[in-house]
Every structure is written in C-alpha cells, then in structure tokens.
Amino acid sequence: MVRCEMVKLLDPKNDLVFQKLFGMKKHKHILIAFLNAVLRLNGLEKIKDVSFEEKQLDVTLLTSEKLSILDLHVVTETSININVEIQLVNQYNMIKRTIFYLSKMILSQLKKGEDYSSLSRTITINILNFSYLEEENFINNYIYHNKITKKILSDLCEIIFIELPKFNNAHKDYNDKLHKWLTFLANPSGEEIQDMAKTDSEIKEAMNVLYNISSDEELRRLIDLRELAIMDEQNRLNGAKKEGIEQGKADILIKQLVKKFKTLPDEYRKKIKTLSEETIDVIATDIFDMESVEDLKKYI
Incomplete structure (x- = not known):
C-alpha cells in the first residue's frame, strides 16, 4: 500500500528531490523503470541494470549565485551512457548546452590509445518544466540522419527533450508507462497516481520513496534553500530578458x-x-x- 500519512509531498520536479528519488543506488530499479519508459524499451531490449555514482550534494553549490545543474549520469549493463537532468528554469541555451555536454560525454569515453570503435551509444534526456521547442509533441527525439531521405546515419548520439507543460495539456493514456511517470512528476498527490499505485508496483515504490524523502526535515530545509536559489535565478533571467x-x-x-x-x-x-x-x-x-x-x- 502507498503510505497515506499527512505529509506534504515534495515536488519531484525539484532537481534535488529528483536526485534523491532516482539517483540513489538503493532504489535504482525506480530509475531503470523510468528510463525504460522514456526510451520505449520492451522485452529483451529493456535496461536491466545501471551503474552510477551517487552525488555528494554540497549546500554551497545548491544555493550558489550561479545555479549548478544537478544531472544524473548512468551506464547500462550494455554500456549505453545516459545523462538525465531536469530543468526548472529556462536559461535560453538548452540546445547548444545539450550538444556541448553530449560531446563531452562522448569524448570522456576515449582513453589514450583507444580508437573510435570503443565509443558507446550516448543519450541525453532533458526534462523541462517549460515549453522550449517549436514542436507540438511533449517528447522529441533527435539523432543523426540524412536530411533528404531521413535514413539514419548513426544512433551513437541521441538527444531527448520532454516538455512537461506540453504533457500536461496532452491527452493522457494511463496504460502508457511514460504517461504514468510524467503524471507522477507533474502531480504526485493527484488521484490518478493513487489509483496507478494500486496496480503498478514501480509507481507505488516511487511514491513510497517520495513519502520518505518528504518526511526528512533536514532535506526539506535544503530543498527550501534550493527553491529560493532557483527563484533567484529565474528572477535574474527575467530581469536580464527585460x-x-x-x-x-x-x-x-x-x-x-x-x-x-x-x-x-x-x-x-x-x-x-x-x-x-x-x-x-x-x-x-x-x-x-x-x-x-x-x-x-x-x-x-
């Protein structure tokens, strides 16, 4: 059963909460389920295991004037490199920034003396709490392909954007795993999630972890500081734009x-x-x- 204590749930879209929810080894199966949903992997294609280093969260970085991005970098059992980050503030640089960090991820795979055949597939997943792309769909995937024939050149690199405001306005299919996870991110307190948790063990586990996180007073204090830093960054960017x-x-x-x-x-x-x-x-x-x-x- 999903716990029903009178705890005000933290927002899983907060990047610190997201890290605590998906970036901890003790419940990495939640992350694996989420990745399989985003990448639309089924059957034998499914990710079965991931390895990653847990972030040591420094309060000075969480609240610094230059807002650091909390991303999650994992490697699957088949050596696919995946970077996941959730962005709350539109810094108006997402595309170039994403390409830059994707390139760094690929470059970091090569050790001295190795050739290019050792490069592994690399995917970056950007979850945005704002609309950014001139696309109607809430999820958009980009790879290298021929501009005319659309034939794929390589799937070595893939960029995925998920825009939550567009998902909120889209028709929901609660038989779709990705729709379930994005509904959880958008509104974990909603009745839909409570109903899903009765039949979906992965959503149920994510809810229980979120309850535990939300009950941690010290973590709540850090998250309050983080949200203030995010608000300051948003105000700074709005001021700069104006x-x-x-x-x-x-x-x-x-x-x-x-x-x-x-x-x-x-x-x-x-x-x-x-x-x-x-x-x-x-x-x-x-x-x-x-x-x-x-x-x-x-x-x-």
Missing part, C-alpha cells in the same frame, strides 16, 4: 532618430539607453510629430 528587450528597443529608437534628424548627440544616446521600455515606446510613437532633436528634452 533589460535586453529595453536595450533592443533603445537601439532601434536611436536609429529612427538618426534617420529623422541625420544626427543625434552622444548625450541623448546615453540617456535613451537608460530609459524604461514604456518611455521608449512613447518617444517612438511621438517621433513623427517632433520638429527637432531638442524635442527629446521633455522625455529625458
């Missing part, structure tokens, strides 16, 4: 003013770059009624 939009609008306005008046003194250029987005919008609207560059004085 600043970037304002800066972009300022540059466009300066070009418009130069085009209209043929010149624009440096003092005006500097002041325009410090203006709010709202003020820039007002000037851009009024620019057609301005008779000289001196008309800017009433705005800045």
Whole structure:
C-alpha cells in the first residue's frame, strides 16, 4: 500500500528531490523503470541494470549565485551512457548546452590509445518544466540522419527533450508507462497516481520513496534553500530578458532618430539607453510629430 500519512509531498520536479528519488543506488530499479519508459524499451531490449555514482550534494553549490545543474549520469549493463537532468528554469541555451555536454560525454569515453570503435551509444534526456521547442509533441527525439531521405546515419548520439507543460495539456493514456511517470512528476498527490499505485508496483515504490524523502526535515530545509536559489535565478533571467528587450528597443529608437534628424548627440544616446521600455515606446510613437532633436528634452 502507498503510505497515506499527512505529509506534504515534495515536488519531484525539484532537481534535488529528483536526485534523491532516482539517483540513489538503493532504489535504482525506480530509475531503470523510468528510463525504460522514456526510451520505449520492451522485452529483451529493456535496461536491466545501471551503474552510477551517487552525488555528494554540497549546500554551497545548491544555493550558489550561479545555479549548478544537478544531472544524473548512468551506464547500462550494455554500456549505453545516459545523462538525465531536469530543468526548472529556462536559461535560453538548452540546445547548444545539450550538444556541448553530449560531446563531452562522448569524448570522456576515449582513453589514450583507444580508437573510435570503443565509443558507446550516448543519450541525453532533458526534462523541462517549460515549453522550449517549436514542436507540438511533449517528447522529441533527435539523432543523426540524412536530411533528404531521413535514413539514419548513426544512433551513437541521441538527444531527448520532454516538455512537461506540453504533457500536461496532452491527452493522457494511463496504460502508457511514460504517461504514468510524467503524471507522477507533474502531480504526485493527484488521484490518478493513487489509483496507478494500486496496480503498478514501480509507481507505488516511487511514491513510497517520495513519502520518505518528504518526511526528512533536514532535506526539506535544503530543498527550501534550493527553491529560493532557483527563484533567484529565474528572477535574474527575467530581469536580464527585460533589460535586453529595453536595450533592443533603445537601439532601434536611436536609429529612427538618426534617420529623422541625420544626427543625434552622444548625450541623448546615453540617456535613451537608460530609459524604461514604456518611455521608449512613447518617444517612438511621438517621433513623427517632433520638429527637432531638442524635442527629446521633455522625455529625458
């Protein structure tokens, strides 16, 4: 039976909770079940065992100004390298960052003197708590293939993106293992999961582990700190994005003013770059009624 104590369940999407849930050797069978669901492996293809090092979580890294990413790197019994990470904050660099780390994973497999035949299949799984790709599907797989014929060149490298907001809006098939796991990540307290746990031993075990994690007061304290760090990072990125939009609008306005008046003194250029987005919008609207560059004085 799934435990029903009055414990407020922690969010398994929190990357620290995710690590404690899937990244511990004592219940690695939960991770194996999750990977088999994501990779759609059945029968003899199923992953049977994985090896990995448990992360030693440093509180200074968990709460640092530069938010570190908690990923999980495992090797299967058939030497497939898999990296799993869950991202809560859109840092607007996922594709290039993923390709970079995938390349590092491949490079790290080669020891001095070994040839390329020793390279193993490498997969990176990115679980995103935000929409990122211009795709309708909530899960998208990428490998090397011919652009015209679509014939696969190699499956040595594979990148998988799972976008949870898109899954939340998708039709659910609770006979589908992946749908079960993503429902668990999205809302472990929901009635659907309680029902699934009655018939699915892997989901039931994951629920019990999550209850244990959620009952650990020291861990809850660390997770509170982690969530504050994540919120700070999100606010920083939102601020940077807003600043970037304002800066972009300022540059466009300066070009418009130069085009209209043929010149624009440096003092005006500097002041325009410090203006709010709202003020820039007002000037851009009024620019057609301005008779000289001196008309800017009433705005800045």
